[in-house]
Amino acid sequence: MPELRTDRLLLRRWRESDLEPWAAMNADPEVREHLGGLLTREQSDGVVAFMQAEFDNRGFGWWALEARETGEFIGRVGLDEVDEDMPFAGVDIGWRLMRSAWGHGYATEAALACLAFGFEDLGLPEVVASTTVNNVRSQAVMRRIGMTRDAADDFEDTSVPEGPLRQCVLYRTPAEMLTSYTTRRDAIASS
Template structure:
């Protein structure tokens, strides 16, 4: 899979030119509000390299997202195996957008495209989404995607301390 297109978005492999806006996003405390810390430029570069390698290795992962009409990089979306040490297994859908891209429906549009890929091309039996309990914006996207929430799936994120540790899981089957 080289790229996905929606009406307004291009979901594609990462480019070197994405590093600067990606690092700026990860340095924004509001974008990283539901993560323990902001990221340094070096940490952002490391994550970009890892995302790129995952896509090259298995053909899917977390892709860069740009606005098709302008070519503006606005964040990422994609699918990734759940980290080891979590109280569940599977593949999760994820997204993170720059603040300037919030409120335009881009997260929902991009996630719908990768969910379709996950079910129709990869044949996944279920896709999960995980976020902090208080991340109402992401939880609203999950609901718009038709994902189901069961409080019995709530858990404490093992690698996070403090109030962001309480997490929720949403699930979707084809």
């Protein structure tokens, strides 16, 4: 599992010490607001085991996200294959951070590192991102990293019950934008 580094962040393999703060994130109603119900500790640990196995099998997936200055676990970020039951295909980028890490630009910084990895190392032709229509924070990150939305791509996630989590938006970015991402990533690193 390759590690990715930015000036402030380390995207790395999961550690045993990540399990407790990860479980706390998954038990936080604000963190889970746009994701569905809260997870138990056992469910949360199972997600980590699944993410590690997927990364090992594919060579990409979800990294644990660490603040380099403190060594603190602050969330996850990564690339994942879109589920077959979705109305679109490809590789999806995503992030989930502890509330204490919100508002510091970490999601943007980590996402730019993931996009560069996806385009440079994996040779992906495109990366997509989806979220609920009401998740304005994640949509703002998608725009900051240069992704664009076409309302014609918006969809209903039929895997979730009827309600506010069902209406979703889809953002896209093609590999041709790599220079733009590299420039954005380098600008963040030098600021």
